[in-house]
Amino acid sequence: MVSPEAQVVRSLKHHLLEHGLRASRVLHLLVDADPSYVHSPFAHELEPMTRLTLEGARPDILCSVAQPEGVLVAGIEVKASVKDWVKGMGQAHRYRSGVHHAYLALPSPASDLHRSALTMARDNGVGILARDDKRWVEVAPPADPTPLPRVVSQASALLEGTPVARRLQLNHPLNYLAATFLAEDKPTSQSLLEALADRWSDLSSDGARRHAAVGASTLGLLDHDWEPTVEGRAVAELLAALQFKPGTGYEKRKQLAQAHAPLAAVARFVLVRQPAVRLIHRTLADNGGSLTLPELAVAAGQEDPALATALFLADPSKDLKPGLRGPDFNPSTVFKLKQNLWHAGLLDTKAHGSSGKQAGVYRPDDDHWSLPQRTPRTTP
Template structure:
C-alpha cells in the first residue's frame, strides 16, 4: 500500500507526543526526511523533518525522553508490516551506538508477534513497540545503554561538584568575579596575579590572589591557564554592563546582596551552576527551606551520598550520620562556601559564629542553613 509506512510513522509520532515512552514524557521528536515521507500525504503531520544520519544509519524517528536518570535519546525504526521484522531489527541494531535506546516499531498487536521476532530483538538489545487497537505498547524493553547514563551523570556531578565543595578558599564571591573580569579585560597572558595586585586591592598577598584565580577556575570562569572561558567572558561582560570597577574598594563587611544586588545576581548565576550548591539548595527546598548543618548533611546524603560526603565531611571516607560534631565537618563548607552563598543571596543565614575557627569549638547543631523565604517552595 502506498505511503503505508508514512501513515504508521504519523500514528506513532502522535502517540509518543501524547502518551510518552516508558512512562516518561517525550520532550522533542524528529522524523527522518526520507523522500517517501516528504512526498506522502502526511508530510505536514510528520514535521519537523530532517535528514537523521547517525554514524551512517537513518532511524525513522529520533526523540528525547525525560527519564529520572536524565534526558535520554531514543531511535525508532518503523516498518509497515511485521513481515519486515528481520530487516527492521538489523537497522535498529545498527544505530544503537548513536542512541541510548533503540526500538523496532511494528503495526501488529502484541499477541500476533512471533517468538523468533522477540527472541532475536532481545538478543541484540532492541526494544519492540507494537500497536494494540489504537494504542502503541512496549512489548519488549530495549537494553540499557553502556555506560549507564545515571552512572555517568553521577560521575560528572562528582567531577564538577567536589572541587567547588572542598577547594574554595575565599569567603566572598566578588574575589572570583574580579579574577574573571581582570583576566578578560586587563591581564596580559600569564599575568593575572600581577593584574590582581595592581587593580584588586582587597587581596593583599599573592597567595590570596592565587586563591581567587584558582577559585575562578574551579567555578568554570577561567581555564587551566587562567584565561577566561566562554562563561568567564560572559560574566566579565555582565560586570562591565553593571559598571563594575576593580579599582573600587567595595565594602565586603556588609552582605553583597544588600550593597550591590546586581553583582550578587551575577554571583548567584555562577554559584548555582555548581552541583554542590544545587544539592544544598535542592535539599533545603525539599525540607521546608531550613535545616541545621547535621540535618542538612544527612538529608543531602540520601539524595547524593558521594557528593554530600565530600561536601560536608572533613574526612571524605567518613559516614554521614545524625549527631555530627565540629571535628567531623569540612570547615571550608561551613565557613567559606556558606559565606559565598549568603553574600550571593542563595542563603538567608551567614556562617555561624563558631565556624572558621578551631573545629572543636564549632557547634554544628546551632548552625542553621536557610533559603530566602521567597525561594523555600522552589527546588533548584
C-alpha cells in the first residue's frame, strides 16, 4: 500500500524544486529517510534521502533557499490529512529553533483550514503550506528567524571587514604572502619574526616584520599565535607550487600583476575574500568601473554605511557625505590598502601621488579608483 504521506511529500518536493519557496529558488532539498518513504514505489523520486534529525525532531523535508538576505534553511512537516494539523503544528514548532523557517504542509485547499490553525501558526511562528488546484501556496508566513540573517551578515561583515580596512600597515601583498609561507616552511624551533629576518630581506625592521605577521593574521592566513590557518596552509602550498622563493629579490616597485602574474593571482584570491575589498569592487562595478575617492566613499556608504565609514574615514564617528576633504580620509585605505589592491591587479590605478604623506596635502578629488579593463580571452 502506498503511503499517502509519501505521495504528499513527492508532490511538495516537485513543487519546491520547480517553483521555489517564498518566491526564491530552492538550492538543495533532502527528504527524511522514513521507512514509508524509502519503501514507496516512487522512492527514487524522493532521493536524496537521509535521517533528518534536528535536536530529536525529524522534519519530512529540509531545504536551502536562496533569499535576498542570504541562503536560509527551511524545515517542513508534512501531513497526509488536514485533520492532523494539530499534531503537525506541534512537530514543526519543535524544530523551529534548528531552522530559519519552519512549515506545516497540508494537502488541502486553504479554504479547508480551520481558523484556529492559522491563529496557532501565527502564535507559534510556523508557516503553513496548502495545496490549491494541485499547486502549493503559502497561506501563513513563518516567523522571521532570530537573529535576522541579514543583520548577522552585516555584523559579520563589520567584524571581518573593519580590521582589513584599518590594520594593514604594509603596502605590498607579497609581505603578507611571505609571512604565511614562512610560517609553514620555517623550522619549529624558529619564530616567525626570526624566519622573516633570515629569509625575507624586504622588511628591514622588527616592526615591519611584525606588521607582516599581523596583516597575514588579519587576512585570515595566520591564527593569533601566527601559525597557519587551514586557508594559510593552502596559500603556502600554492606559493610552493609556484616556486616562490623568499630569498629571491622580487621587483616590488613594479606592479605585481605585471612582474609576477601567478603570485598576483594568489594575492587576489586572498584579498577578494575580505568584505571591505568586495564592497569596493561592487561599488565600482555598479558605477561604471571608475570613481574618485569621495564618490566611491559616498556610494559605498549607501550600500553599507557602517563598513564604508570604517573603511574610508579617519574618524569613523563622522558621516559619509559629499564634500569630504583630504584629512577626512583613512590614510591606511587611501595608500596602503589601495596599493595592495593595485599590486594584486584588482585596481588599475595605484595610490595617488599626494597620498601617504601629510593629510593636509592629500587631494582626494584627483584620486581615481578604477577596475581593470577585462581583455577577452583568445582560444588557440
